[in-house]
Amino acid sequence: MKIIIKCVLAAASMIAVSATTASAEIVCNGEGDCWHVRERHAYRPEFGVRVYSDDWRWADADAKRYRWREHEGRGYWRNGIWIEF
Structure with missing residues (x-):
């Protein structure tokens, strides 16, 4: 029983660590x-x-x-062009 509990705790801690390191964000420009x-x-x-945080969504009124x-990589959109930095 102790082995099963240790395995469950190890699996739970691995999930917790991977959930905290997997971050994503949403970036928007003025355009x-x-x-x-x-x-x-x-x-x-x-x-x-x-x-913005990854759970951010624009309102229906802002859909247009x-x-x-x-885009992959480090950068941002400006005037329809991807600018890497």
């Missing part, structure tokens, strides 16, 4: 382009972006303002 990031990046104020523009 309404939004994309997901897997890692936290340091966006400078002059980039003109806002960072925002659009998804996914």
Whole structure:
């Protein structure tokens, strides 16, 4: 019984650690382009972006303002162009 309890506790702690390290965020610029990031990046104020938690959603009234523009890597959208940093 002790072995089963140890295994269950080990599995639960592995799940807890992986859940806390797997972070994602949503970033949007002033033009309404939004994309997901897997890692936290340091966006400078002059980039003109806002960072939201991964559970952020735009309101139905804002559906025409925002659009998804996914991209891999570190960077941000500006004037329809992906700028890497």
